[in-house]
Each structure stands twice: as C-alpha cells, then as structure tokens.
Amino acid sequence: MTPVALVLWCIAALVAISVLAVTISRSPGATPIIYGASLSASAAVFVVVLLQLVTPAASGLLPALVLPVGLPWLGAHFRLDALAAFFLVVINLGGAAASLYGLGYGRHETAPQRLLPFFPVFLAGMNLVVLAADAFTFLLSWEFMSLASWGLVMTHHRERDNRKAAYIYLVMASFGTFALLLAFGLLAGTSGSYDFATMRTAGHAPAVSALVLILMLIGAGSKAGLVPLHVWLPLAHPAAPSHVSALMSGVMTKVAVYGFIRVVFDLLGEPAWWSGMIVLLLGGVTAVVGILHALMEQDLKRLLAYSTIENIGVIFVSLGLALAFEANAMNLAAALALAAALFHVLNHSFFKSLLFFGAGAVLTATGERDMDKLGGLIHRMPLTSFAFLVGSVAISALPPFNGFVSEWLAFQAILQSPDLPQWGLKIMVPAVGGLLALSAALAAACFVKAFGVTFLGRPRTLAAQLAKEVDRFSLSAMFVLAALCLLAGILPGIAIDALAPVTLTLVGGRMPVQTSAPWLSIVPIAEGRSSYNGLLVLLFTAFAASLAAYMVHRLASRALRRAPAWDCGFPDLSPQTQYTSASFAQPIRRVFGTLLFQAKETVEMPAPGDPKPARFTLELRDLIWGGLYEPIAGAVWFAAERLNHLQFLTIRRYLSLVFLALVFLLLVLAIWS
Amino acid sequence: MVVIFDLLAQGMQMAMVLLLAPLLTGLVRKIKARLLRRQGPSVIQPYRDLLRLLRKEVVLAENASWLFRVTPYLIFAVTWVAVSLIPTFATGLMFSWTADLIVIVALLGSARFFLALAGMDIGTSFGGIGSSREAMIATLAEPAMLLTIFTLALVAGSTQLSTIADVMISSHVGLRVSLGMALIALIMVAIAENARIPVDNPATHLELTMVHEAMVLEYSGRHLAMIELAAFLKLLLYISLIACIFVPWQLAVLGTGATAHILGMIAYLAKLAVGGVFLALFETATAKMRVFRVPEFLGAALMLGMLATLLLFVSRSL
Numbered sequence: 004m005t006p007v008a009l010v011l012w013c014i015a016a017l018v019a020i021s022v023l024a025v026t027i028s029r030s031p032g033a034t035p036i037i038y039g040a041s042l043s044a045s046a047a048v049f050v051v052v053l054l055q056l057v058t059p060a061a062s063g064l065l066p067a068l069v070l071p072v073g074l075p076w077l078g079a080h081f082r083l084d085a086l087a088a089f090f091l092v093v094i095n096l097g098g099a100a101a102s103l104y105g106l107g108y109g110r111h112e113t114a115p116q117r118l119l120p121f122f123p124v125f126l127a128g129m130n131l132v133v134l135a136a137d138a139f140t141f142l143l144s145w146e147f148m149s150l151a152s153w154g155l156v157m158t159h160h161r162e163r164d165n166r167k168a169a170y171i172y173l174v175m176a177s178f179g180t181f182a183l184l185l186a187f188g189l190l191a192g193t194s195g196s197y198d199f200a201t202m203r204t205a206g207h208a209p210a211v212s213a214l215v216l217i218l219m220l221i222g223a224g225s226k227a228g229l230v231p232l233h234v235w236l237p238l239a240h241p242a243a244p245s246h247v248s249a250l251m252s253g254v255m256t257k258v259a260v261y262g263f264i265r266v267v268f269d270l271l272g273e274p275a276w277w278s279g280m281i282v283l284l285l286g287g288v289t290a291v292v293g294i295l296h297a298l299m300e301q302d303l304k305r306l307l308a309y310s311t312i313e314n315i316g317v318i319f320v321s322l323g324l325a326l327a328f329e330a331n332a333m334n335l336a337a338a339l340a341l342a343a344a345l346f347h348v349l350n351h352s353f354f355k356s357l358l359f360f361g362a363g364a365v366l367t368a369t370g371e372r373d374m375d376k377l378g379g380l381i382h383r384m385p386l387t388s389f390a391f392l393v394g395s396v397a398i399s400a401l402p403p404f405n406g407f408v409s410e411w412l413a414f415q416a417i418l419q420s421p422d423l424p425q426w427g428l429k430i431m432v433p434a435v436g437g438l439l440a441l442s443a444a445l446a447a448a449c450f451v452k453a454f455g456v457t458f459l460g461r462p463r464t465l466a467a468q469l470a471k472e473v474d475r476f477s478l479s480a481m482f483v484l485a486a487l488c489l490l491a492g493i494l495p496g497i498a499i500d501a502l503a504p505v506t507l508t509l510v511g512g513r514m515p516v517q518t519s520a521p522w523l524s525i526v527p528i529a530e531g532r533s534s535y536n537g538l539l540v541l542l543f544t545a546f547a548a549s550l551a552a553y554m555v556h557r558l559a560s561r562a563l564r565r566a567p568a569w570d571c572g573f574p575d576l577s578p579q580t581q582y583t584s585a586s587f588a589q590p591i592r593r594v595f596g597t598l599l600f601q602a603k604e605t606v607e608m609p610a611p612g613d614p615k616p617a618r619f620t621l622e623l624r625d626l627i628w629g630g631l632y633e634p635i636a637g638a639v640w641f642a643a644e645r646l647n648h649l650q651f652l653t654i655r656r657y658l659s660l661v662f663l664a665l666v667f668l669l670l671v672l673a674i675w676s
Numbered sequence: 677m678v679v680i681f682d683l684l685a686q687g688m689q690m691a692m693v694l695l696l697a698p699l700l701t702g703l704v705r706k707i708k709a710r711l712l713r714r715q716g717p718s719v720i721q722p723y724r725d726l727l728r729l730l731r732k733e734v735v736l737a738e739n740a741s742w743l744f745r746v747t748p749y750l751i752f753a754v755t756w757v758a759v760s761l762i763p764t765f766a767t768g769l770m771f772s773w774t775a776d777l778i779v780i781v782a783l784l785g786s787a788r789f790f791l792a793l794a795g796m797d798i799g800t801s802f803g804g805i806g807s808s809r810e811a812m813i814a815t816l817a818e819p820a821m822l823l824t825i826f827t828l829a830l831v832a833g834s835t836q837l838s839t840i841a842d843v844m845i846s847s848h849v850g851l852r853v854s855l856g857m858a859l860i861a862l863i864m865v866a867i868a869e870n871a872r873i874p875v876d877n878p879a880t881h882l883e884l885t886m887v888h889e890a891m892v893l894e895y896s897g898r899h900l901a902m903i904e905l906a907a908f909l910k911l912l913l914y915i916s917l918i919a920c921i922f923v924p925w926q927l928a929v930l931g932t933g934a935t936a937h938i939l940g941m942i943a944y945l946a947k948l949a950v951g952g953v954f955l956a957l958f959e960t961a962t963a964k965m966r967v968f969r970v971p972e973f974l975g976a977a978l979m980l981g982m983l984a985t986l987l988l989f990v991s992r993s994l
Contacts, residue, residue: 378799381741392743401786402779414778414822418829421992429992433985436826437978440819447785447818448811451792455807460799461739524773533835536774540757540783543774548753555730555749555898562733562897569737569894570800582796582804590812594971 006055007068007083010091010134013048017041017127024119034109037119041126042102048130049095056088056501067136067200073143077197080136085504086269089345090133090261093352096487097254098126100480101246104360107476108246111367118158118244125151125250129258138187138197145183145262149176149226152255155247156239168238175225175235182222183262186215190270202270212271216278219266220285226259228312229319230289231627236312237296241304241372245363248304252311253356257348260318267326268341268509276425279327283431286323287438290316292627294445295595298452299623301584302372303362306453307355310398313442314351318344320439321413324420325510327428334512336419339527342502342514343412349498350405350491354397357484361391364477365457368470374453375583379462383470388458390481395454397488399447403541405491408525410443411535415527445591452587461578493537496525585621600624682770685937689769690760693916696945697759697908698722700915700952707956722908729901737798737894747794748895748902751787755906758783759913763920765940766928767838767845776835777825781818784869784913787906788814795891806890809967813875813887816974817868820861823981827858828921830988837920844924854984859922861984864977866914868970870907873959875970878907887967915951916944923947 004012020040027033067082083091105122112118128148135141153176156169189211190202207215225232240251267274293312300306321344328337362372364387371377381388397404417439420432462468472478491498496517503513520526524536555561596602603622609615652660702719709716736745758780763769775783788810795807829835831852832843843849868875871888878888892903920927926943928936965973 379739381743381797382739385742396786396789399785399789400782401789402775402782407779407782411778411782414826415835418826418835421830421989426990429989430986433823433826433982433989436985437819437823437982440822441815443822444785444815444818447789448815451789451796451807451811455793455796459741459743459793459797460804522774530773531834531836531839533776533778533829534773535776535779539771539774540779543757543760543771544750544753544783546753547756548749551752551756551902552749555902559730559898559901560733564733564735565738566735567738568798568800569735570798570802571893573800573802578799580801581799582801582808587804587808587811590809590967591815593968594812594816 005068006051007081007134009051010048010083010130011068011070011081013044013051014127014130014134016044017123017130020044021120021122021124021127024123028116028119033119034112034115035106037123038102038105038109041123042099042106044123045095045098045102045126048091049099052083052088052091052095055083056085056092056504073137074139074197077137077139079140080198080200081134081140082136082199083134085508086261086264087133089502089505090257090348091130093257093349094126094129094133094254097250097352097356098129100356100360100484101250103483104246104249104363104477104480107474107478107480108244108360108363108367110474112158112244114158117160118155118247121151121154121158122247125155125247129255132258133261136199138191138199138202141262142180142184142187146180148255148258149180152239152243152247152251155243155251158244158247159242162242164238165242168235168242172235172239175232179222179225179232182218182225186218186222186266189215189218190266199265199270203272207272209275212275213278215271216267216274216281219263220281223259223263223266224285227256227263227315227319228289228293229285229315230292230312231631233289233293233312234625234628234632237300237305237308240308240311241302245304245359245366248308248363249356249359252308252359253352256311256315257352260315260322260344260348264322264509267322268329274326274330276327276330276423276428279323279325279330280427280431281323282319282326283323283428283435286316286319286321287435288316289313289319290442291438291445292316292599294442294449295591295599296625298445298449298588298591299596299600301374303365303374303377303453303457304359304372306374306449307358307362310446310449311351311355313446314347314355314398316442317410317413317439318347318351320435321347321416323435324413324416324432327420327423327432328416329510331423331425333419333422334510335514335528336416337510338506338512338514339412339419340416341506341510342499343409343416345502345505346412346495346498347406347409350397350409350488353484353487353491354394354404354406357390357394357481357488358398360477360481360484361387361394364473364481365470367473367477369464369466371464371466374456375585376464377457377462377467378460378578378581379458379467380470381458383462383467384458384472386472386478387481388454390478390485391458392454393485393488395450397492399450400443401447403489403492403537403544405488405495408492408495408535408537410439412527413439415533418533419528448591452584456582456584456587460581463578463581493541494523495537496520496523499525596623599626601626679770685766686760686770689764689766690756693759693764693909693912694756694905696948697905697912698726700912700948701908703949703952704911704956704959707953708960711956711960722904726901726905729896729904730898732897734897734899736896739799740894741797743790744794744797744894745899747790748899748906750790752902752906752909754783754787755909755913759909759916761837762913762916763838763841763927764916765944766937767841768929769838772836772838777828777837777840778822778835780837781821781825784910785814785818787910791891791903794895798894800894802890802893806887806893809887810891813868813970813974816971816978817865820974820977820981821865821869823978823985824858824861824865827854827981827984827988830985830992831855841920841924841927842929844921845927845929854987855922857980857984857987859918861977861980862918862921864973864980866918867958868974868977870911870914872955874962874965875973877964912948915948915955919944919947919951
C-alpha cells in the first residue's frame with residue numbers, strides 16, 4: 004500500500020471516529036475513547052509521513068492517487084509530495100498533542116456532545132486539504148475544515164460572545180473560500196482543468212498571475228490571519244475549548260499557509276518581483292500590528308491568538324523574501340528564506356499549541372482567562388508554569404529555543420537581499436527587517452507580561468489562590484511540546500535538512516547540508532558568513548551557570564532567610580497593588596498606542612476629602628475594525644434595507660422587472676460581441 | 677597543539693573579562709566622583725562589594741519562587757557566555773562560530789527577559805514598574821541594535837564577529853557614512869542597555885524614575901552579587917564590542933605570535949580605559965531624562981540604524 008493510501012485510510016478512520024462520537028458522545032466513557040482513537044490515528048499518519056519525508060525517494064514527483072468520488076469527469080486526486088508531507092507532519096503532531104491533552108482536559112467539558120463529533124472530523128479536514136491534488140477536492144476539504152472548526156467554536160454556544168465570534172468567523176471563512184474559488188477558476192483558465200498537475204504546467208498570463216496572487220492573499224490570508232483580514236481570529240480562536248484553540252492557532256493557520264505556498268510557489272510558476280514586495284509588506288505590518296494588539300490584551304487566550312497573527316506575519320515576511328529571491332533567480336537565498344518560513348511554521352505549531360494548553364490548564368484550575376484576576380500560579384501549578392515558561396521563551400525568539408532559530412534564519416535571508424536589483428525591494432527589505440526586529444522585541448515584552456502577570460507575583464483572587472495542578476495527560480502533552488521546542492532549538496540542522504526536498508522542488512535550491520557541519524552547527528550560506536550552534540550555547544550557559552552556583556555555594560555563603568518583601572520599605576499588603584497586564588503595557592501603549600489604537604487615558608482624581616472613588620479610564624480603538632469593517636457592514640445593512648422593498652411588489656411590477664432585466668442583458672450581449 | 681593554544685586563549689579571555697569587569701566599573705565610578713570633585717571610593721571597591729555581598733546571607737521574600745533564585749545565576753551565565761564570544765584582544769576565538777552577533781544580542785535579550793520576570797516574581801509595585809519600563813526600553817533598543825548589526829553585516833559580508841573585526845582591520849573599509857551612523861546608534865543603545873545616564877541612573881535608589889534598580893530591589897546577598905557582576909560584564913561587553921568593531925587597532929589576528937597577542941592585550945586595556953573615561957565624562961555632562969523622553973532618544977537610535985542599513989542597500993548597486 005502506498006503512503007498516500009495509508010494516510011487516506013487514517014483519515015477515513017478519523018471520519019469513522021466522528022460518526023462513532025455522534026452515537027456515543029453522551030455516555031461518560033466517550034471522551035477517552037474518542038480522544039484516544041484520534042490520538043492513534045494522528046500518530047499513525049505522523050509516522051507514515053515522517054518516514055516519507057526523511058527517505059530520499061520522497062524528493063521525486065509521485066503519481067497522484069485518483070479516487071472515483073467527487074466530480075464525475077475529474078475524480079478526487081490525492082498526492083503526497085515533500086511539501087504535503089512536511090505540512091502533514093505539522094498537522095498530525097499538533098493533532099496528536101491536542102488529542103493527548105484532550106484526554107485530560109476533555110473530562111471537564113460540560114457539553115461533550117457538541118465537541119466530540121467535530122474534533123476528529125476537523126483533523127480529517129485539515130489532513131485532506133494538504134493531500135488534495137485538484138482544486139475541487141482542495142476546496143471541498145477547505146470548507147470541511149472551516150465548518151468543522153466553526154462547529155467547535157460554537158461548543159459553548161450559550162455565551163453571547165462565542166455566538167458573535169462564530170458568526171464573524173463564518174462570514175470571513177465564506178468570503179475567503181469565495182476568493183479561493185475565483186483563484187482556482189483563474190488558474191484552471193478556459194480549458195477548465197481542475198487538476199493541480201495540469202495547472203502547474205499551463206502557463207499563466209501576468210495579469211492572471213497577479214489576480215491569483217491577490218485572491219490567494221485574501222483567501223488563504225484571511226484564514227491565516229493577515230492584517231487586515233485578521234479580525235475574526237482573536238474572537239474565534241479563544242472561543243473554542245483550549246485544545247481546539249491550540250489546533251486552530253497552531254495548526255489550522257498553517258494549513259492556510261500551505262494553501263498559499265501550494266498555489267503561489269507551486270502552481271503559479273515563476274513569480275514577478277513585485278509579488279514578493281506585496282507579501283513582504285503585508286507580513287511586516289501583520290507582525291507588528293498583531294503583537295501590539297497582543298500587548299494590549301488582558302485575556303490570556305486572546306493574547307495568544309493575537310500573537311498567532313504576529314507569527315503569521317513573520318512567516319509571510321520570509322515567504323515574501325523567498326518570492327523576491329526566486330523572481331531574481333537567486334535560488335540559494337530563496338531556499339534559505341523558504342526554509343526559514345517553513346521552519347517557523349513547525350516551531351510556531353509547537354510553542355503556540357503548548358501555550359494554549361497552558362492557558363487551558365490555567366482555565367481548568369481557576370476558571371479564569373483574565374490575567375488581571377490571576378497571579379502567583381507558579382507556586383500552585385509548578386509544572387504547568389514551567390512548561391508555559393518554556394513556551395514563552397521559545398516564542399520570544401530567545402536562544403537556545405526553536406523560535407530563535409527561525410527568526411535568525413529570516414534575518415540571515417534579509418542580509419542576502421542587497422543584491423536584489425529592483426529599487427522597490429531594496430527599500431522595502433530593510434524597512435521590513437526593522438519591522439521584524441521590532442516585532443521580535445515586542446514579542447519578548449508581551450510574553451514577559453503574559454507569564455509575569457499570570458504565573459508570578461501574588462494571587463489576585465481567591466480562584467488563583469486555590470488553583471491546583473492539572474491532570475497528567477494535560478501535563479504530558481505540554482511537556483512533550485516543551486521538549487520539542489528545545490530539541491528543535493538545539494538540533495535545527497536535522498529539520499532544515501528534512502526541508503531540503505521541499506525547497507528543491509519549490510524554488511530550485513537548497514541550503515547546504517547541515518548535519519555534516521562540525522558540532523551540529525547550522526550554516527545558512529557559508530561558514531565564514533554566519534553560523535549558529537544552539538547546542539553549544541546551551542551547554543556553555545548551563546556549564547557557566549552551574550559552575551557559578553557551585554562556586555558560590557561552596558566558597559561563599561549558602562545561608563538563606565525568608566522575610567517579608569522589602570519593596571523600599573512600603574507596607575504593600577494588598578495584592579491589588581501589583582502591576583497588572585494593563586499597567587505593564589502602559590509605557591509601550593504610550594509609545595506605540597497613540598497612533599495605532601488612539602489610546603486615551605483619563606484620570607479622575609477627586610479632591611482631598613471628597614469620598615468619591617478615583618477613576619482611571621482607558622479607551623482603545625481598533626482602527627481596522629472601525630475603519631474597514633464597520634463601513635462595509637453598514638453598507639450591507641443599508642443595501643439590505645433598501646432591497647427589502649422588492650419583496651412587496653405587485654405581480655405586474657415583477658413582470659416588468661423581469662422584462663427590463665432581459666432587455667438589459669440582451670443589450671449587454673449585443674454590445675459585448 | 678594548536679587546539680590547546682586556542683582553548684587556552686578562549687579560557688584566558690573568559691577569565692580575563694570576569695576579572696576586568698569590576699575594575700572597569702570601579703574606574704568609571706572613580707572618574708565620575710573626581711569630576712564632581714569628590715574623593716570617591718577606590719577603583720577596586722566593586723571587588724570588595726562583590727566579596728561582601730557573596731559572604732552575606734540571602735534575605736528572600738516570602739513568596740519568592742524558584743525562578744527568582746535561579747535567575748541571578750542564569751543572567752550571569754548568559755552574559756558571561758556572550759562576552760566570551762567577543763574578540764577582545766585577539767580575533768579567531770575558538771568558539772566564535774558558535775554564535776554570531778545576532779545570537780549575542782539575543783543572549784542579552786534572554787538575560788533581560790529573565791530579569792524582568794524576576795522583577796515581577798515578588799509581586800511588589802516597584803518590581804512591576806521596573807519590569808514594565810525595562811520592557812519598553814528593550815522594545816526600542818533591541819531593534820536599533822539589530823539594525824546596527826545589519827549595517828555591519830552588510831559592510832563585512834558576515835554576521836560573525838571575528839570576521840567583521842578582520843574586515844574592519846583591513847584598511848580597505850575606509851570611512852563610511854553608514855558606519856558613522858551605526859557607531860552613534862550603537863553607543864546610544866549601549867547607554868540604554870547598561871542603564872546609564874541619561875536613560876537610567878545606576879546610582880539611584882528610592883526614586884520613581886529607576887528602572888534597572890527597581891527590578892533588582894528584592895535581591896540581596898549572593899544573588900545580588902551575581903546580578904551586579906552580570907551588570908559589570910555587560911558594560912565591559914558593550915565597550916569591547918564597540919572597540920573591536922570601530923577601533924580594531926592592534927587586535928591580534930589568528931595565527932600571529934605571542935608579541936602580537938601581548939600588544940593586543942595592552943591595546944585592549946587602553947581601549948577599555950578610554951571607553952570608561954568617555955562614559956564618565958558623558959554621564960557627568962548630561963542630565964537624566966524623564967522616562968517618556970527615552971523613547972525619543974532610542975527612536976533616534978532606531979532611525980539612525982535604519983538609515984545606515986537603507987544607505988547600504990541603496991548604494992550597493994551604485
């Protein structure tokens with residue numbers, strides 16, 4: 004049996020699990036059965052595709068598997084090439100981790116019958132999108148994935164906010180699919196062949212390519228969360244149960260990235276240089292806007308969702324660079340940029356899933372998502388906080404964890420770009436480099452805030468005070484991902500080498516073989532230019548720290564006394580006096596927020612002796628929501644109101660309308676030809 | 677034989693920076709005091725302070741977590757590793773390929789990350805104010821630093837510090853506008869990163885304007901000693917970095933004999949002393965800024981870094 008068939012069988016198994024879930028979800032034993040089965044199915048796909056990815060035979064073009072379902076003249080094409088195999092690894096690793104987490108977390112679910120049937124089918128949908136090798140199957144699976152995740156967002160449908168989030172998600176998802184539909188229509192052209200293999204070989208006119216690129220940016224970009232199409236993401240992702248949030252943020256956005264890469268890099272052929280410029284600009288803006296929103300947020304899960312937007316921006320910056328290099332036939336640099344993007348895809352799926360699991364654990368233990376009602380959890384939930392700390396360090400792009408490696412590769416790719424001949428790119432690339440550096444620094448600030456306010460300090464509420472460590476399944480899922488974050492950070496060469504077949508097929512180049520570099524360093528271009536060795540950095544740091552600690556404890560004092568906090572002698576009794584997330588972000592809000600959020604702070608301080616309470620009001624406005632979406636929604640309402648009159652006409656008027664329309668269309672046809 | 681020599685050079689460098697760092701800070705303090713017509717403590721006072729702190733017991737706040745106790749060693753280790761990777765008196769350090777300039781900045785970023793977390797661990801408002809302001813300063817200083825690195829990397833064709841120094845030693849670089857801008861940006865970042873006047877005052881206490889000192893307010897004994905030593909090392913790191921890139925004279929190149937190394941060492945000590953004198957002069961001549969003027973100061977550094985990079989991108993084809 005070929006690997007494609009094996010994976011398809013596993014997907015069929017996932018659908019079957021879903022059907023099973025419909026029948027048994029109300030019984031108490033359903034949760035472990037469903038998650039256990041999903042875990043095994045995902046793990047099976049993971050093993051199959053990992054073998055496929057690391058065997059050298061995977062680099063060649065494999066024939067597609069055609070199943071006689073779908074459109075009668077087309078059938079359903081499925082193909083497992085290197086790109087698909089890589090994304091299947093991301094999806095199924097995330098899926099397996101989420102299932103493992105669900106084994107524990109799912110026990111606290113109040114409405115399992117609304118969650119369990121959708122979960123396996125969501126996994127199946129994402130797998131199918133990546134396997135699909137014709138436009139019809141791709142779109143069908145895409146919608147499958149969107150609707151299944153919509154069902155999951157609606158799990159807690161009695162909360163008003165969740166219903167609103169799901170509604171906006173549905174609207175944006177349909178809009179995105181509509182754009183994808185048009186893009187594939189253009190790609191198929193007049194011949195109407197929806198098979199990817201035919202699309203790849205057919206040449207496309209420059210105007211068509213440009214239109215397809217823009218439609219893909221809208222279609223895939225809205226699913227991934229590119230600014231300004233991101234508005235649904237911070238609403239919908241946190242509304243779902245935490246392991247589903249992890250899947251949506253860590254994995255589903257990557258499926259969107261896959262869709263973009265598949266069409267723009269694979270099907271569209273040679274890109275134009277300005278396409279790189281558009282993608283770069285969008286990526287850079289997305290990164291900074293996303294992370295600034297995250298910094299202003301005090302809901303832990305929404306903060307994580309906004310940070311997903313930032314990471315998508317980072318990925319798209321690297322993709323834009325890859326496009327720019329490819330357009331100028333700089334294959335080596337293009338391979339470096341694409342590898343940076345793909346490696347960040349993998350890394351982000353690790354740490355974002357980990358962080359959402361952590362947020363879910365906090366939610367289970369305290370019932371709170373609002374950071375300003377938490378605090379001090381490091382004492383009550385030591386293991387969860389350790390895992391969350393690893394995720395925070397990794398996502399802040401700090402060595403020796405994995406987030407740093409992909410950012411470092413992106414910076415190295417930027418440094419290859421002065422050789423680009425076009426002036427637009429010459430000016431755009433350093434500007435976007437600055438945005439990337441800014442977003443990395445802001446991300447570190449954001450996760451100092453997230454970890455510091457939630458886990459450090461003193462508990463701000465009773466719920467935080469009484470928190471208890473979560474179950475073993477949740478913890479093991481978090482620790483597996485934390486270990487992967489470290490492993491990918493200290494041994495990135497293995498992952499980069501595994502990406503070589505992908506970059507070879509897409510941009511016709513590859514990075515130097517990394518595993519043969521001395522001491523497992525990574526070398527993007529040549530050793531004299533730049534190299535990085537996470538393993539040695541970790542070893543040196545660990546050695547220096549233990550040496551220092553040992554010497555100090557051995558030779559100097561080791562006495563320790565516990566006492567009340569000093570705090571400059573202030574008797575600071577109430578935990579309410581601690582810095583909250585809003586106060587932590589205040590300096591940054593004053594620097595960046597006045598422009599982007601039009602932040603307005605007003606302080607009402609009553610005169611001495613006046614018993615009125617002092618008040619501090621903070622107003623933040625989302626310019627994109629107010630400036631783009633509200634007018635559109637207003638226009639739609641206005642048009643709907645007006646068109647409503649058409650429903651109450653007499654039959655004569657309807658007939659004359661039909662007649663007028665007919666005449667008009669005939670006229671158009673006459674003038675057209 | 678060569679490996680042993682290299683290993684020795686690396687080990688010597690690590691020991692040397694550790695020994696020199698407190699002396700540099702002592703020197704800066706002494707000169708500052710003399711400029712203010714005070715006698716000032718002896719230049720070896722920082723060593724005495726460190727020893728005294730190391731011998732004292734630690735008074736730990738009641739709700740301090742393990743993170744609070746691990747952080748001082750971690751910060752010290754990370755800073756020490758970062759400074760050991762900078763060519764001080766000789767290029768071609770044995771492990772210089774482990775980490776390039778971007779990694780060195782990221783290592784310092786990790787130190788700051790953990791220090792900011794430690795500031796929030798006790799749950800006092802002073803710790804919070806320090807962490808939040810440090811985060812704000814870092815969000816501007818780090819990109820400025822990275823853009824400066826871009827400039828250097830584009831001139832030298834490498835982000836590897838040893839290679840950059842080698843290129844800078846060779847005379848064909850010449851004077852360049854972008855390098856001048858990069859130097860100014862780097863100095864501004866260095867001032868902010870080391871919590872010096874006008875961004876922060878290293879000698880302040882019990883003030884609402886303090887940043888770095890507010891974060892470490894709850895530390896005492898050996899923990900405080902490690903943090904202080906890390907701060908000394910960081911000052912040495914930035915002066916060495918500026919020296920090795922912009923005044924690489926007498927830097928011993930890999931493979932040259934012992935005389936070159938001794939010359940390099942003497943030159944390095946001289947460079948450190950000059951750097952310290954300049955810092956003291958600058959600090960005495962300027963006043964501390966309000967906290968919300970700092971973004972303007974660092975914004976200027978960011979712009980300079982940006983312009984320098986842009987200039988190189990644009991001039992590549994001319």
